[in-house]
Amino acid sequence: MSLRLVYSxxxxxxxxxxxxxxxxxxxxxxxxxxxxxxxxxxxxxxxxPGLARNAGDIRPGLMKYGAGSHVLYFRVRADAIVVTRILHSRMDAGRHL
Structure with a gap:
């Protein structure tokens, strides 16, 4: 079963x-x-969603996964993945999240 994708x-x-x-x-x-x-x-x-890495050091509950030159930041909910941001890997995630 797959989770819904929800985009901020x-x-x-x-x-x-x-x-x-x-x-x-x-x-x-x-x-x-x-x-x-x-x-x-x-x-x-x-x-x-278990393929992703924990990014709780940036924000509690946040996960991350690389895609090309970008990093996908998201949270896993019971029925959905909530995509928070999609940032270039060179960007300061702490500043943009």
Whole structure:
């Protein structure tokens, strides 16, 4: 059984920004492929959230998992994965979460 994926407004904005930057840098097709890979990773996590690592040192209850050059930050609920942010791996997560 898989968990629902729920996106915070900030995570949705992150996805939009990632696509725009990728499209400007490498073209729309590559941006679509990259965003698809991020979404595939989230789908994988919805089936097996135990793959992620604890990020409780940043915020209590937070989990993280890498996807390309980005890190997915989320919380696991009884019936859903709540995606908090999707940040570039070079970003200071403590400042942005």
């Amino acid at each position: 407004p900030a995570a949705l904005a992150d996805l939009d920004q990632i696509w725009r930057y990728s499209a400007e840098s490498w073209g729309e097709e590559r941006a679509d492929i990259y965003l698809g890979a991020i979404r595939d990773t989230l789908l994988l996590l919805s089936h097996n």
